[in-house]
Amino acid sequence: MKPVRGVNPGDADQLVAALVAGRAPNLDEAITVWYAEPAAGEREITVDQTNRSVVVGERAVVKWLLHTDPAGHPAPARLQALVDAGFTAMPRPWGLLHQRNTQSGALQLTAIVTEYLPGTQDGWEWAVEDVRAHVRGAESGALSAPIELGVITAQMHLAFARTGVDTATAAQVHEWCATAESDLAEALELIDGAEGQRLRALATRIEKALRPLAGCVGTPLIDVHGDLHIGQWLRTAKPSAYSVIDFDGNPLQSALKRMQRQPAARDVAGMLASLDHVGRVVIYRTPGVDAAAVAAWIAVAQEMFLMTYRGELSKGRAAYLLDERLLGAFLVQQECREFVYSVRHLPHWRYVPDAALPALLDRLETPA
Ligand code: ADP
Ligand code: MG
DSSP states (O other), X not given: OOOOSSSXXXXXXXXXXXXXXXXXXXXXXXXXXXXXXXXXXXXXXXXXXXXEEEEETTTEEEEEXXXXXXXXXXXXXXXXXXXXXXOOSSOOEEEXXXXXXXXXXXXEEEEEEXXXXXXXXXXXXXXXXXXXXXXXXXXXXXXXXXXXXXXXXXXXXXXXXXXXXEEOOHHHHHHHHHHHHHHHHHHHHHOOHHHHHHHHHTHHHHHXXXXXXXXXXXXXXXXXXXXXXXXXXXXXXXXXXXXXXXXXXXXXXXXXXXXXXXXXXXHHHHHHHHHHHHHHHHHHHSTTOOHHHHHHHHHHHHHHHXXXXXXXXXXXXXXXXXXXXXXHHHHHHHHHHHHHHHHHTOGXXXXXXXXXXXXXXXXXXXXX
C-alpha cells in the first residue's frame, strides 16, 4: 500500500491534535496514546534519514513511515515494553497512528510520535568529537559514554525480556549461519580494488570466526533494538544525558525478520562495532591524529561498554541473556554487512570495515 499520510502540510499538526483529543483523525485510522500535549507548527528534520520526520511545535517528532508493510512493524511492541518497564532513556513516546489497509482491512503502522529533544546531537557527531578531544588530552565523554551506554543497553534488554524470552531453534541457527555466509559471499563479490584484495586474503579467518554460530541452538532470544549503533544515541548538551531512538529494526531486513526475537548479542555487537567505527572515522578524518591512541581508546571503550552491560544484566539476574559465543561471529558478520552497505549506499564508507576487520580478527584470535 502506498503511504498517503504525512505528505501534506498540516498532517503532523493534525496527528498531534488527534492524540490530544484521544480520537483518530479519520474513520479508517486508529491511534495509540501514551502521552500528549498541545503543540503546533511543522518543521522538517532534514538530516540523512530513512523516513520523513517532522517536528511539531518544537515539542514532538512525527515520523511518517515511508515503507509500511502489512506484515507489521517492530516499534509498537518495543515502545510499549519500554513504557511498561518505566524505561526513560529515550524520547518519551507520545503515540502511534495506524491506517486500515484497503485490501486486507488490517491496521498498518503509519506514524510514530515521540517527544522532541532540542539541542541534541547523534553519536556520529558527539562521539567523534569526544574521541578527538580525548586523544588531544582534553576532558570529554569518551570514557564515560561507553560506561553509561552499556548500562542503558542492558536496562533496555531487561525491559524487552520481561515480555518474553524464547530459545533459538535448529532451523533459526541454520538460517543465521546461511545469512552470515551469504553476507560474506556478497562482500567478497562486491568489493573490488585494494580493499577487495585485502578482504579476500581474510576470507578463511572470517569463516573460522563465523563458525561458533552453528553451536548456538537453544541460545536465549528476546526482542531487541535491531539496529543499535552509536548514531541511534542522542545526547543533550549539559548535563549530558543519553536517549536511544529508532525502534524500526534493521532497515535492510523484511518486516517479518525485524519483528523476530534475536540474541541480545546482536545489539551488543552493533554497539561494539560502532565504537570501533567511531575510532576509524576519527583516524581517517583528523589530520595529524595519534592513531595508536585512538586504537587504544577503541579497545578500552569496547571493554567498558561490555563490562557495564554485563554488570547491569547481572543486577537484573539475567546475565544468561548475553551469549558471549555469538559476539565474535556477529561482529565479523557486521563488518561484512558494512562492506555491502558501502557499495549500495555510501561508497566512501568502505575504508571503515577495511580498517576494522583485520584488527577485529587479530583481537578474536588472541587468547584472552
Ligand atoms: P530514520 O529511521 O528515518 O533514520 P530516526 O528515528 O533514526 O529516523 O531519526 C533520524 C534523525 O532525526 C536522528 O538521527 C536525529 O538527528 C533526529 N531525531 C530523531 N528523533 C529525535 C528526537 N526525538 N529529538 C530530536 N531529534 C531527533
Ligand atoms: Mg535512523
